[in-house]
Amino acid sequence: MIEFINVGKTYPNNVRALDNINLKIEKGEFVAIIGLSGAGKSTLIRCINRMHDISEGELIVDGVKVDALKGKEIRTFRQRIGMIFQSFNLVTRISVLKNVLVSFVPELPFWRKVTGIFSKDQKIRALTALDKVGILDKAYVRVDQLSGGQQQRVALARTLAQQPDIILADEPIASLDPVTARQVMDDFTRINRETDMSIILNIHHVEMALEYAERIIGVREGRVVYDGKAEDVNQDV
Numbered sequence: 001m002i003e004f005i006n007v008g009k010t011y012p013n014n015v016r017a018l019d020n021i022n023l024k025i026e027k028g029e030f031v032a033i034i035g036l037s038g039a040g041k042s043t044l045i046r047c048i049n050r051m052h053d054i055s056e057g058e059l060i061v062d063g064v065k066v067d068a069l070k071g072k073e074i075r076t077f078r079q080r081i082g083m084i085f086q087s088f089n090l091v092t093r094i095s096v097l098k099n100v101l102v103s104f105v106p107e108l109p110f111w112r113k114v115t116g117i118f119s120k121d122q123k124i125r126a127l128t129a130l131d132k133v134g135i136l137d138k139a140y141v142r143v144d145q146l147s148g149g150q151q152q153r154v155a156l157a158r159t160l161a162q163q164p165d166i167i168l169a170d171e172p173i174a175s176l177d178p179v180t181a182r183q184v185m186d187d188f189t190r191i192n193r194e195t196d197m198s199i200i201l202n203i204h205h206v207e208m209a210l211e212y213a214e215r216i217i218g219v220r221e222g223r224v225v226y227d228g229k230a231e232d233v234n235q236d237v
């Protein structure tokens with residue numbers, strides 16, 4: 001479970017990005033965070049895995065007080081949380097399979113990741129994740145040979161192979177065309193149904209959020225202005 005208790009975040013330039021956030025997100029929920037650009041969606045998501053520090057309040061993830069973690073503890077904690085970005089954040093000049101392997105074999109030095117000394121079990125785990133998002137046939141293709149939608153699926157497979165408790169996705173479909181965006185949202189839906197991972201994504205496309213997510217959190221000027229079921233949302237949130 002993720003719990004925000006009176007969380008505030010002020011950036012060093014004095015921008016107040018989050019103000020008095022109180023939220024509870026249970027295991028297995030599929031949540032979309034919506035709001036205008038600059039509302040604080042990205043900051044909210046990035047506090048959960050400590051990409052950003054909070055300024056006040058408490059943030060607790062599966063019993064861990066996230067704001068109190070230090071150094072190596074942060075890295076260990078992050079292994080339990082998958083992160084998907086708008087820009088995919090893949091290593092484009094190596095194969096799809098290697099990109100996925102790197103996610104859960106992080107202790108290897110970089111040269112070994114690139115030259116590829118992995119066990120059979122590790123490869124099976126990575127290939128299984130690729131199969132789950134329908135791109136097993138691309139395992140040995142270099143990432144830069146793939147379309148944007150395929151790259152986002154590689155990112156999703158990489159996250160799945162990591163076997164996290166939570167998937168955070170920061171505008172995962174913003175750079176995709178509508179058809180591909182739907183395929184990626186279908187992947188999220190299936191993953192949410194088949195596993196007990198919580199999925200929390202930022203999305204500025206309100207219709208897509210309402211169509212796919214179970215719960216909608218509306219953010220405006222750093223505050224939660226709506227929190228409820230997608231089917232109850234009044235379109236002018």
Ligand code: ADP
Binds near residue numbers: 011016035040042044
């Ligand atoms: P959203 O994801 O809803 O577009 P953000 O969380 O990115 O909103 O931004 C919220 C506010 O915080 C905005 O005013 C933005 O300019 C500001 N902001 C975001 N990141 C930083 C940063 N690293 N330093 C300073 N201000 C930031």
Ligand code: ADP
Binds near residue numbers: 042086171
């Ligand atoms: P995205 O939403 O895809 O992360 P943004 O354009 O919102 O991209 O932000 C890009 C980077 O710039 C992020 O690291 C964000 O934290 C930072 N940033 C955003 N707004 C500001 C700001 N007003 N001042 C300083 N950094 C910012």
